[in-house]
Structures are given as structure tokens and as C-alpha cells.
Amino acid sequence: MHVIDVMPPLREGEILPPIAETELARWIALSRVPGLGCVNFKKLAEYFDDTTEAFSAPAEALAKIQGLDPNVIDGLRHFSAWAEIEAEVRRAAKAGIKIVPFTDPIYPARLRSIADPPPVLYVKGEIRNQDERAVAVVGSRSASDYGRRVARDLCWGLASLGFTVVSGMARGIDGAAHEAALNAGGRTLAVLGSGVDRAYPPEHDKLYQRISESGAVISEFPLGTGPVPFNFPVRNRLISGLSLGVVVVEATEKSGSLITASLALEQGREVFAVPGEAGASRSRGTHQLIRQGARLVETVNDIVEEIAPQLCAPKQNAESAPRRALPEHLGDEFQKVFALFQEQSLQIDEVIERSGCSPSRISEILLELELLGYIKQLPGKKYRVED
Amino acid sequence: MHVIDVMPPLREGEILPPIAETELARWIALSRVPGLGCVNFKKLAEYFDDTTEAFSAPAEALAKIQGLDPNVIDGLRHFSAWAEIEAEVRRAAKAGIKIVPFTDPIYPARLRSIADPPPVLYVKGEIRNQDERAVAVVGSRSASDYGRRVARDLCWGLASLGFTVVSGMARGIDGAAHEAALNAGGRTLAVLGSGVDRAYPPEHDKLYQRISESGAVISEFPLGTGPVPFNFPVRNRLISGLSLGVVVVEATEKSGSLITASLALEQGREVFAVPGEAGASRSRGTHQLIRQGARLVETVNDIVEEIAPQLCAPKQNAESAPRRALPEHLGDEFQKVFALFQEQSLQIDEVIERSGCSPSRISEILLELELLGYIKQLPGKKYRVED
Numbered sequence: 198m199h200v201i202d203v204m205p206p207l208r209e210g211e212i213l214p215p216i217a218e219t220e221l222a223r224w225i226a227l228s229r230v231p232g233l234g235c236v237n238f239k240k241l242a243e244y245f246d247d248t249t250e251a252f253s254a255p256a257e258a259l260a261k262i263q264g265l266d267p268n269v270i271d272g273l274r275h276f277s278a279w280a281e282i283e284a285e286v287r288r289a290a291k292a293g294i295k296i297v298p299f300t301d302p303i304y305p306a307r308l309r310s311i312a313d314p315p316p317v318l319y320v321k322g323e324i325r326n327q328d329e330r331a332v333a334v335v336g337s338r339s340a341s342d343y344g345r346r347v348a349r350d351l352c353w354g355l356a357s358l359g360f361t362v363v364s365g366m367a368r369g370i371d372g373a374a375h376e377a378a379l380n381a382g383g384r385t386l387a388v389l390g391s392g393v394d395r396a397y398p399p400e401h402d403k404l405y406q407r408i409s410e411s412g413a414v415i416s417e418f419p420l421g422t423g424p425v426p427f428n429f430p431v432r433n434r435l436i437s438g439l440s441l442g443v444v445v446v447e448a449t450e451k452s453g454s455l456i457t458a459s460l461a462l463e464q465g466r467e468v469f470a471v472p473g474e475a476g477a478s479r480s481r482g483t484h485q486l487i488r489q490g491a492r493l494v495e496t497v498n499d500i501v502e503e504i505a506p507q508l509c510a511p512k513q514n515a516e517s518a519p520r521r522a523l524p525e526h527l528g529d530e531f532q533k534v535f536a537l538f539q540e541q542s543l544q545i546d547e548v549i550e551r552s553g554c555s556p557s558r559i560s561e562i563l564l565e566l567e568l569l570g571y572i573k574q575l576p577g578k579k580y581r582v583e584d
Numbered sequence: 585m586h587v588i589d590v591m592p593p594l595r596e597g598e599i600l601p602p603i604a605e606t607e608l609a610r611w612i613a614l615s616r617v618p619g620l621g622c623v624n625f626k627k628l629a630e631y632f633d634d635t636t637e638a639f640s641a642p643a644e645a646l647a648k649i650q651g652l653d654p655n656v657i658d659g660l661r662h663f664s665a666w667a668e669i670e671a672e673v674r675r676a677a678k679a680g681i682k683i684v685p686f687t688d689p690i691y692p693a694r695l696r697s698i699a700d701p702p703p704v705l706y707v708k709g710e711i712r713n714q715d716e717r718a719v720a721v722v723g724s725r726s727a728s729d730y731g732r733r734v735a736r737d738l739c740w741g742l743a744s745l746g747f748t749v750v751s752g753m754a755r756g757i758d759g760a761a762h763e764a765a766l767n768a769g770g771r772t773l774a775v776l777g778s779g780v781d782r783a784y785p786p787e788h789d790k791l792y793q794r795i796s797e798s799g800a801v802i803s804e805f806p807l808g809t810g811p812v813p814f815n816f817p818v819r820n821r822l823i824s825g826l827s828l829g830v831v832v833v834e835a836t837e838k839s840g841s842l843i844t845a846s847l848a849l850e851q852g853r854e855v856f857a858v859p860g861e862a863g864a865s866r867s868r869g870t871h872q873l874i875r876q877g878a879r880l881v882e883t884v885n886d887i888v889e890e891i892a893p894q895l896c897a898p899k900q901n902a903e904s905a906p907r908r909a910l911p912e913h914l915g916d917e918f919q920k921v922f923a924l925f926q927e928q929s930l931q932i933d934e935v936i937e938r939s940g941c942s943p944s945r946i947s948e949i950l951l952e953l954e955l956l957g958y959i960k961q962l963p964g965k966k967y968r969v970e971d
Contacts, residue, residue: 347862472859472871475734475882484859484880493874495862 223249224298225282227316228417232268235313240265242299248316252276288420292394295320305329311438311464315417319393322413328384330508330568331361332500333436333461335454336370336446337479344370344447344479347471349377351444354497356383358564363388363440365432366401366408370446370454375408385412388435390428392420415439433457434464441504442467444494448482455482458491467503469494501564508568523571530554534562538572542581610636611685612669614703615804619655622700627652629686635703639663675807679781682707692716698825698851702804706780709800715771717895718748719887720823720848722841723757723833724866731757731834731866734858736764738831741884743770745951750775750827752819753788753795757833757841762795772799775822777815779807802826820844821851828891829854831881835869842869845878854890856881888951895955910958917941921949925959929968 227238227248242248244262251259251273259270289296297304297318307329308314332355334348352362352374362378364371366387378385387408391397393416396405408414417435418428433456437443443461445468448454458468470491473480487493492503523535534552537543543551549559563580566572573583614625614635629635631649638646638660646657676683684691684705694716695701719742723731739749739761749765751758753774765772774795778784780803783792795801804822805815820843824830830848832855835841845855857878860867874880879890910922921939924930930938936946950967953959960970 343861350863471862472867472874472880473861474730475858475860476737480859481882484882487859487874487880493859493871495868495871 220249221286221296221298222279222282223252224317225285225296226276226279227251229278229282229419230269230272230276232266232272235315237266237269238299238316239312239314241269242314242316248299285420288394289319292420293321294393294420297324305331305439307331307440308435308438311434313434314438315435317417319416319418319420320413321393321415322409322411324386324413324415325384327359328361328386328413328439330359331363331386331440332504333363333440333443333457334370334374334446335364335436335443335457336374337448337452337454338367338369338371339479340369340373340447341473341477341479343473344471345373348373348446351446351471351494351497351500352377352383352385353381355500356381356385358497358501358561359383359568361386361412363436365390365429365436366397366404366414368398368400372401372404374446375404375412379407379411386439387412387414388432388439389414389416390418390432391424392416392418392422394420397424429453430456434460437461437464437466440466441507442469442500444469444471444500445483445486445491446471447473447479448486449478450481450485452482455486458486467492467507469500469503471495505564505567505574523566527565530558531562531566534559535566535571538580538582542575542579545578545580548580607636608673608683608685609666609669610639611704612672612683613639613663613666616665616669616806617656617659617663619653619659622702624653624656625686625703626700628656629701629703635686672807675781676706679807680708681780681807684711692718692826694718694827695822695825698821700821701825702822704804706803706805706807707800708780708802709796709798711773711800711802712771714746715748715773715800715826717746718750718773718827719891720750720827720830720844721757721761721833722751722823722830722844723761724835724839724841725754725756725758726866727756727760727834728860728864728866730860731858732760735760735833738833738858738881738884738887739764739772740768742887743768743772745884745888745948746770746955748773748799750823752777752816752823753784753791753801755785755787759788759791761833762791762799766794766798773826774799774801775819775826776801776803777805777819778811779803779805779809781807784811816840817843821847824848824851824853827853828894829856829887831856831858831887832870832873832878833858834860834866835873836865837868837872839869842873845873854879854894856887856890858882885947892951892954892961910953914952917945918949918953921946922953922958925967925969929962929966932965932967935967 240262241251245251256270297320299314299316303324304318305324305328334352336344336348348370355362356378361384362374363386364374366375366389375385375387385408389397393414396402405414430453433453437457437460443457443466445454445458461468468486468491470483470486471494472483494500523531534548537548537551549556552559567574570583572580574580627649628638632638643657684707686701686703690711691705692711692715721735721739723735735757742749743765748771749761750773751761753762753776762772762774772795776784780801783789792801817840820840824844824847830844830853832841832845848855855873855878857870857873858881859870881887910918921935924935924938936943939946954961957970959967961967
């Protein structure tokens, strides 16, 4: 990680204000240039090796970029709010908030791939590599007891299987989702529609602390940004952008969660929806999603089955080992279970019987082996060694 | 209707036993010839103008029928149970039960089109032309209060819109479906897995009476047939065969309703399923259906929207009238609403506002006009005159 949160010394003969010469400041500035939204930013990012060159590039070079809004060229030329950026960098450092530019290795790769990624992320807590295996779980602020229960069950399950739970830290479903992931000892990321330096809503103050200690609170908005309604739909593209798929637990017909679901579809993410009783107003949105093709979710398996193929299995060198050995660190149970597959394919029930492990433990081990690319699931809950 | 339930007099010089010479008896016999199931029957029916000729056709003619099981030829040659058939015909006449052959005009056309239609139907009550507009509503015998409530709401709605509700008269969802249709003053057909001369299950004795008075109880099984478990899945193909679509309200993972649903798919019928809460065992089957592509149903509109295109709109003669007049018997409200469309297409809200009728009444009128082919629905709940 090379998060840039200190100011480099001035260079000799400098003409711009010093702050404009630091790389981080220029990244932050890219998120504030008038007329330069995240879609134009992505175009710059694809054109320049170092996007921050855009500030010093000749206008003719910029004019060549396909589809770039011409106002952006002016905006870049005349950007002058460097003092504010300097103040923000100092404020972030003081509050233990990282400012992560688009090209930083900890900037999530999946988010980097969307059409309108933010130039910088403000992060309270820590984003880890394992957070690439993320699933978003979102839903109504005015959740029912049923919805909260399902959110808890699904997120506990996802976290236990090693998935990071992404949500929006809102009241209702979002809060229940983060909490369940934390209670399962798992990872969770909260994406805010306000600045990352304040807990919103205020009653989630403790939850905000817990998330920033065992996961991360993330925002693209400058520190101090209030919870302006307009920001929430914008924020939703990050929730889906960070995730392999989005699970909508409860949603009325006009719920913001439906926006997240359609953004997810645009981004090529899986969309899942939890059913409820016919006539339940909080399930009307999820039923609509299911009619439109979202996968109906009852248990965590319904989610995992669908996203497992997206998780890259490490490709084995065909010549080196017709039967791979498991790395030692996986422990004895894994070795024992994996050994069962050396001669044959097996059904899950047979694995349980022969291993002597509990069904739930076997489910975990098999999933892990599958995700790591050591075994492969066949139809009918059968598994064999991956070749 | 030419239901044949009396014996014609003997003809001179007859050599077969007299009963074998009546048309009805031969139809019944087609359902009892050993080796001659309903699939082979359909082949005979497609080959002969009068299927009952099969009894007197030369073996060489029968041998030419593509895919006909050779045992059938022997079975037809040696069929001799005419006395039993005679007894059954008398018994049916006494009990007021009609025996309806495949070619009878009251034999439902939609059922006639399936791959394995029964040669005769036993009918207690009356099948009407309007029963071609039928929707099946089925589900668990051990229904929940929720399931029963949804079944009642949907069937009340279907019956009120003029659809005939088809079901299996079983405990639980089926019973609730028939009752709601009757209570709405509508039509309902019960298809039994036992003989039509006995109410099964016994606690549905009163329901059986009501259905046979305001609809029909139907079976393909001989009178006196007991409720043998094997008969129920066989019977299910008639439930779907009679209907435009099948709605499964509640079903466990091994429910017979799932058989009905897959038969419905094979027959090209629409399949609908009602969602429930994640984790509810009685919704596991319906959730499975939805995952497999069944349409999720919350209200009766979800059903009607899907099957409306299947209902034949009477084709207008293009030259005779660019704007058709409604038949007078439809009444003033219909005339008023239809008149609104003479100049323009309208959204449902506009129709409500301009007509002064209640939203629910307008929904009924628009649906009826659509089904009759006077108006056409466009995307976005808009309607225009059908041309």
C-alpha cells in the first residue's frame, strides 16, 4: 500500500502553489474540477498513464480524448481550490482517514472497472484484498422483523463463508446486514452518502465505530459532506460496484434499493432478491425485481451457487501435477476431506459420512476448496478434483 | 350437445353383443382396452375420422399408424368387457352423471389438444363453453392460513372477472380455491383422482354438491374408482390441460402441485407461483418454480396480464367498420368508457378521471373490453381501440 497522505517538499523553481504539486492533492482535485464527473474522469484515466498529468497536459492533447466534455478542459486549466484540498488532507490525517487514489493498489479492483469510478475514496478503517470477494446486502430503511431476520441470516452466512458484506449503513436492512457480518467475526464495508468523518444516521454511531475497526467505512464525498438526499443514489453505484452481486432483502416499489439493483445490472453484477408474502408492501419491490429476472434468494446457498463461477480459481499448471497437494496451512480437516477425492467424485453426503465432520463444517470446507480451485462442483451436489 | 347416454336399439343381424354397437360404449371401451393408454388413444383419434372404428378396422390398417404400440391391436381385437360398460352406463344415467366422449362438442377443446387426452370424461354437473377461459389454482393439502387467504383472494378475483377456476378438490389450497370461486358467484371445475360418483375427501361432501350444481366435477376414471394415490399425478394433467395457466399457491419441495406445474409446461400452459417468506417450508416449492421461470404472482392482475394475449379476440372485418360499436347489452358504463377511446389512446388514470367510475370498476371494464377485442393494451397501462 502506498497511500499518499503526507506532503512532499517543494521543488526548486516551482510556479504552482505547493499543494498542487503533490500527487494526492491532484487526485483529490480530479474529483472537484467543475464539469469533470466520474465518467469524464474514467476517460482521462484510460488516456493517461498518470491521470494527474491531465492538469499539465496541453489543451490539444485533452481535445483528442474521445467524448470528453469540452468544459472539462477549462475546468482543469482553471482549477484553483488547492488550499481547500490542503486543509482536507490535513484534516483526514488527523482523523485517521485514508484518502485512496484510483491507482492505489488498495483501491478495489472491481470498483475501478465501473464506468464512473470516483478518483479518490475516503476510507475510515482498512480495505483488504479479501474484500474483492464482496456481496452487497441492502434494503428498506423501514424493514419488517422478517426482513431484518433474513438480512441477519444471510449476512451471518456470507461472512462465515469468508465473504465481505457491503451495505449502506442505513437504518433497517443495511444496519442489520453490517451487524450480522460483524457478529459472525467477518468483514464488512459501509459506503456512505455523506462524508466518512461522521456517522450517519446518528443512531448508528456505535455501528460506525465497529465497522471502522473490523472493516471500513467508505465514501467518495469530501469530509464534512452532509447526508444530502441527492448523494444516496450516487453512492449506490459504489455499493454495487464493490460487489460480486447485490441482494435486495426488502424494498417498497419506490425504494432506493431498486436503484442499486439497476445500477448493479448496468455494471454486470448479479442481482438477488428475497421474496415475501404476496401483498406485503415491503416485498413489492423485491417481487418486481424477481419478475424482471433477479434470482430469488431463500438461503445463502442461493447466492453462493450463482457467484461461485465468478471467483477466479487459480489455474493449475497442467504438466506439473495431475493431482495437486493442498497447501499445509489449510490444516488437517482440509487435507482429510481433499484426500477423499483422489480416487473418485463424491456426493456431499458421502463426504460427510467418510470424513466424520459435521454437515455445516463440510459445506464450509467444500466451498473453500471449490473457491480455491482444488475441487469442482458437478450437478447433484457431487464434487470432484479440479483438473 | 349430443351426449350419448341412452342405448340405441339393436340392429338386425347383429353379431357383436348389442352394447358394443353403441357409440358411447365404444368410446368408454377405448379407455379400457388393455395396452391402450391415452397417448395411443390420441394416435387413433388423429388417424380415424371416427375413433371407434378402431374396433372394426383391419389389423393391417392399425399396423400402419405411426408409433402405435402393437399390443393395442391385440387389445382392440380381444376386448370383451362390454357387460361391465353397459352396467356403468346405466349407473351413470341413474346418478345424473354424463359420459362425454372425446368428440362431443362439450368435451373441452383445450383438453382435447393435449398429447394424452382421456377418451371419455365423467361429468357431474355441467361443462359450458365459457369454461374454455379457465385458470387452475392448486397447492398444498396442508396449507397455511396465508396460503388459504391468497388462494381465496386470487380465485375470488378470477371468478369475478369471468374466469373458471379449475382445481383438484383436495384439502387445503384446492378446497379454498373452489369455495372462493363459488362464493364470488363464478364457475369452477373440480378434477378428481377418483370416480366422479363419490366426494373425496369425505369432508368436502358439501363442496362437491355445490360444485356439481354451479360448475362440474370431472374425472376420467370409471365410476366407483377409489382415491388410489397413483391416480392423482395422472389426474393432474387434466387440471393443467383444461386451463390457460396453472397457479401454484403453496407447495413443499415434493408437492404434487409441482407435478401439475411441469405437466402444464409440457402442455404449453403458463405457470404461475405465489411467493412466501424465505424459510417457509410450504413456499419452497413455489420458490423453486419461480427460479425455474414461473411468473411470480401477487395479485390477480399478474395472472390476467400474462394470459390475456392467449384469449382469442374476435377479428374485426377491416372494411366494415373503422370504429366498431359495442353491443348494447354491455350497458351504459361500457358505452361511456369505450366512447372515450374514439379519438385517442388513454392511460388508465385518465379513463378513471374522465369516466367518474371507481378504479376497480374501470379495471374490470377495460379488461372485459380487451378480452372482447374492442380495445388493446399498450405499454405503460395505456389503451387504444383495437384495429
